[in-house]
Amino acid sequence: MTEATKPPLDILLCAPRGFCAGVDRAIQIVELALKKFGAPVYVRHEIVHNRYVVDGLRDKGAVFVEELTEIPDDGQPVVFSAHGVPKSVPENARSRQMFFLDATCPLVSKVHKEAQIHFKREREIVLIGHAGHPEVIGTMGQLPEGSVTLLETVEDALAFTPKDPERLAFITQTTLSIDDTAAIVRVLTERFPSITAPHKEDICYATTNRQEAVKRIAGQVDAMIVVGAPNSSNSQRLREVAEREGCPVSILIQRASDIDWSRLDGIRSVGVTAGASAPEILVEEVIDAFAARYAVKVELVQNAEETIAFNLPRELRLSAAE
Ligand code: 10G
Ligand code: SF4
Numbered sequence: 001m002t003e004a005t006k007p008p009l010d011i012l013l014c015a016p017r018g019f020c021a022g023v024d025r026a027i028q029i030v031e032l033a034l035k036k037f038g039a040p041v042y043v044r045h046e047i048v049h050n051r052y053v054v055d056g057l058r059d060k061g062a063v064f065v066e067e068l069t070e071i072p073d074d075g076q077p078v079v080f081s082a083h084g085v086p087k088s089v090p091e092n093a094r095s096r097q098m099f100f101l102d103a104t105c106p107l108v109s110k111v112h113k114e115a116q117i118h119f120k121r122e123r124e125i126v127l128i129g130h131a132g133h134p135e136v137i138g139t140m141g142q143l144p145e146g147s148v149t150l151l152e153t154v155e156d157a158l159a160f161t162p163k164d165p166e167r168l169a170f171i172t173q174t175t176l177s178i179d180d181t182a183a184i185v186r187v188l189t190e191r192f193p194s195i196t197a198p199h200k201e202d203i204c205y206a207t208t209n210r211q212e213a214v215k216r217i218a219g220q221v222d223a224m225i226v227v228g229a230p231n232s233s234n235s236q237r238l239r240e241v242a243e244r245e246g247c248p249v250s251i252l253i254q255r256a257s258d259i260d261w262s263r264l265d266g267i268r269s270v271g272v273t274a275g276a277s278a279p280e281i282l283v284e285e286v287i288d289a290f291a292a293r294y295a296v297k298v299e300l301v302q303n304a305e306e307t308i309a310f311n312l313p314r315e316l317r318l319s320a321a322e
Contacts, residue, residue, distance in 0.1 A: 009267065009269065010270075010296075011272055011287060012217045013271075013272050019276065026047050026082035034061050041078075042064075043064050045134055050232065052282060078093065079102075090102070105310070119147055124167055139171070168196065172202040175203070209303065215241060216301060218271060226242070229277065232275045238273055
């Protein structure tokens with residue numbers, strides 16, 4: 001196809017998109033640990049839910065495991081993923097005298113602390129989140145088994161019976177759908193008016209900004225492409241948001257080679273965004289793939305500015321400065 005024969009296509013590029021401050025910090029922790037301590041650096045669970053990131057770190061000497069039992073006693077560091085871990089994980093690491101670096105996002109740790117405070121104040125805790133997700137496993141694992149009840153849906157909130165509605169609190173996963181969570185919270189506050197809510201939303205700034213950016217353009221485009229992994233909760237939510245806003249085609253892809261072009265037949269405009277764990281290079285790859293087939297005009301739609309950055313663990317601050 002020559003430039004002159006390519007059909008026109010408007011690309012609306014969402015901003016903010018891609019890496020959040022917690023992901024950026026977590027990846028830096030693995031990279032700096034490799035630099036300071038050499039390979040192997042063990043990482044418990046995918047540091048963030050992105051194959052490109054994981055493969056890149058593996059090439060540099062990171063070894064990914066699901067459990068500490070898979071790690072030999074060789075004195076090399078182990079990094080806990082950004083999603084957070086149950087309390088038993090650092091406890092086990094300490095008992096084996098392992099050297100660990102915790103890449104849990106500070107905004108996830110904040111939710112862990114809220115849970116602990118509620119528990120201390122003898123409140124019954126409900127966690128709004130998705131069963132089986134590592135963040136949910138990590139948050140529930142901050143407290144003794146049975147202290148936290150997981151609610152996934154409005155139906156769960158309607159069916160829930162607390163021990164004492166006067167001593168109840170809720171917390172949430174950080175990457176949920178803003179709208180679904182609001183609906184669940186509405187049911188809980190209607191049924192249990194004394195329920196204690198987080199001081200400041202548990203759904204984080206990055207999740208909120210990325211969903212709002214998608215909402216802003218989803219009604220204006222013929223299709224939405226979300227770059228992100230199928231096991232990435234926040235990326236899945238972005239795809240859903242576009243679909244619910246009425247975007248005719250909303251697709252989650254890991255990278256450009258996943259695009260099913262037959263689903264994009266006849267489109268004249270497309271929105272592009274990326275989940276919090278998807279690197280910008282994969283977004284560029286997607287734009288290049290469109291540019292190979294269409295005469296593209298790219299417009300940036302900036303919905304919020306993000307300036308937040310988190311401190312690195314003490315052990316790595318010096319290496320970062322070098
Ligand atoms: O969206 P989830 O939680 O599945 O994780 P991710 O690795 O795709 O993105 C970064 C978000 C976290 C580390 C969870 S707070
Ligand atoms: Fe932290 Fe939010 Fe990023 Fe999760 S999505 S790592 S909570 S900033």
